[in-house]
Amino acid sequence: MGSEKPSLLKGTVDAVKACPREIFNFWLFFCTAVWSFSGVAKGFDEGNIASIVVMKSFKTRFVLDHETDDQYANTKGWIVAMATAGAVFGCLACVNLVQRLGRKNTLLVFTLVYIAGIFGQTFSSGSLSGLYASRFIAGLGIGTTTVIPSIYLTEIAPRSIRGLITLQYACCQQLGVVFGFFFNYGITKHNAGTQLQWQLPTALQLIPAVIWGVGLLFTPESPRYLLSKNKRTEALKVLCDLRNLPEDHPYIQEEFAGIEWQLNAEIEAVSGASVWDLTKETFTVTENRRRFVLMFLCHMFGQWSGANAITQYSPTIFGYLGIAGEESRFLATGLYGIVKFVSVLIFSIFIIDFIGRRRSLITGICLQIVTLTYVGAYLGVTNKMSTADIEASSSATAASKASIVAIFLHAVAWSIGWFSIPYLVSAEVFPIRIRSLNVSILMAFHWAFYFGCSRAMPSLLAATHRFGAFAFFASICTCSLIYVFFALPETAGRSLESMDRLFERPWYTVRQVAYPTAADLADGGLGDVERKITDEDLNKVTEVRIESQTSKNH
Incomplete structure (x- = not known):
């Protein structure tokens, strides 16, 4: 019974009941809504660009209608991928800026960059080079929205509902996919064949950007960042506002002391170490190198499993599967976006903490393999058949419908597995000293x-x-399944010592101790950061704080 793990939903309900009711207030939820809504950028771009690159009006405007299928495949790849290329650099650029300018100001700056990119795409006037450049610029902003909001939301959320608050950002990413697909469907229904068919849905990406951009002006900087800049009074005031409690309330005092303790612990952990020192520590220490390789391969397998690429080219793929007409394909892709949104929401709340990271991922990969194999087999058999030929054969028609169902099931499989597991495990496997550096590097690789x-x-x-x-x-999924089976442990709740022991052994033997025993679990009641810090670290931090206080008294 002691090893029984409650679900996220039950654990959250119990934790919420133990907290002051005042902390669940309008101001906290307003800040959460504003920052989460920036997640729409990534999904909106995926859904929008997937639709417009198959429009005849778009190809005509950019003088691409004369290209052969192979030539346009190459051009289409560059158009779609330029935003992701920009996101690589946006992700790297914000790492240092977020420490200097703060979470709020950095996201404001890159929101303006993103808006400039959307303007450029909308009014590129048939210039392919202009479209490439503006998509790259928009990508800079998109990359930032995948890093900073998650940091901010984690820092303002009460521990009892931290998981549910950070979940809102992931849901908004998938909500953006729904926006991108359904806006195109509605606009195509009334403006097919005109320039508005592709310009209007592209321009509509400005609306959520303006909403979260204006909203950011009214939200505060995170208490943790303010405290890191020695703005203790301001940090305490912001925390009191977010919790709707006075500064002398025991809940505020405990949480604020916890933030100070964590911050001091992190400063002590990386004291005197340069980026180069931490990089060397990552790759020269065997246990740390194995951690990095594990997460590097997880991000690689996650992207090359094909789910995001299928989303970006879903109207084209639905056409291959027998859905004829732009309007019908956009409707199908809109429903595809909804399936991804709902499955991410349900999985994150009800499933992952019930079956664990490892079982979730293995289940998702297995379902991906089955669905991808079926769709591939269907396309192989019907490769030389026209839509009319397929409709004329009852067996081919049934197979076509089954392949469409398989694509939808593939979206569910990805939500169960590779969508969130790399992020969750990255936050759990790295020691605090090298965690920030490694997560940043891995996000760039992502x-x-x-x-x-x-x-x-x-x-x-x-x-x-x-x-x-x-x-x-x-x-790729088959290779990833084999690797995950041998190398990926269940990481949730493990103690520091248990985690270290996992990476002291060769990767192919991790499966033998993949699931933690009662002795492997961290002490209950502590947060993730506290679990990662040893008694020696705690003593050092205590000494630093005592010395600091002594010097102030003198």
Whole structure:
């Protein structure tokens, strides 16, 4: 019974009941809504660009209608992938700026960059080079929105509902996909064949950017960042406002002391270490190197499993599966976006904490392999058949419908597995001393892999007669399943010592101790950061604070 783990929902309900009711207030939820809404940028771009690159009016405006299928596959790959290329640099650029300018100011700056990129795409006037440049600029902003909001939300959320608050950002990403697809569907229904068909949905990306941009002006900087800049009074006031409690309330005093303790612990952990020192520590210490390799491969397998590329080219793929007409394809892709949104929401709340990270990922990968294999087989068999030929055969029609269902199931499989697992595990496996550096590096690799897969997808579909792309993704998933089975442990709740022991052994033996025993679990009641800090670290931090207080008294 002691090893029984409650679900996230039950644990949250119990924790909420133990907290003062005042902390669940309008101001906290307003700040959460504003910062989470910036997640729409990534999903909106995916949904929008997936739709407009198949529009005849778009191809005509950019003088691409004369290109052969192979030529346009190459051009389409560059158009779609330029935003992900920009996101790589946006992600790297904000790492230092967020420490200097703060979370709020950095996101404001890159929101303006994103808006400039959307303007450029909307009014590129048929210039392909202008479209490339503006998509790259918009990508700079998109990359930032995948880093800073998660940091901010974690820092303002009460521990009892931290998981649910940070979840809102992930849901907004998938909500953006729904926006991108359904706006295109509605506009195509009334403006098919005109320039408005692609310009209007592109311009509509400005609306959520303006909403969260204006909203940011009214939200405060995070208490943790203010405290890191020695603005103790301001940090305390912001925390009191977010919790709707006076500064002498025990809850405020305990939480503020906890923030100070964590901050001091992190400062002590990296004291005197340069980026180069931490990089060397990552790759020269065997346990740390194994941690990095594990997460590097997780991000690589996650992107090259094909889910994001399928989303970006879903109207094209639905056309391959027998759905005819732009309007019908956009409707199908809109429903596809809804399936991803709902499955991410349900999985994150009810499933992942019930079956764990490892089982979730293995389940998701297995379902991906099955669905990708079926779609690939269908495309291989019907490769030379026209839509009319498929409709004339009852068996081919049934297979076509089944392949469409398989694509939707693939979206669910990705939500169960590779969508969130790399982020969750990255936050849990690295020691605090090298965590920030490694998560930043891995996020840049994440976007680089995203760019590579996005850029390659149309050419891969063309060169492999469509079915080969799905066979390739299925083979990647198969490789990832083998690796995950041997190398990925269940990380949630493990103590520092237990985590260290996992990476002292060769990767292919981790499966033998993949699931933690009662002795491997961290002491209950402590947060993630506290679990990662040893008694020795705590003593050092205490000494630093005592010395600091002594010097102030003198």
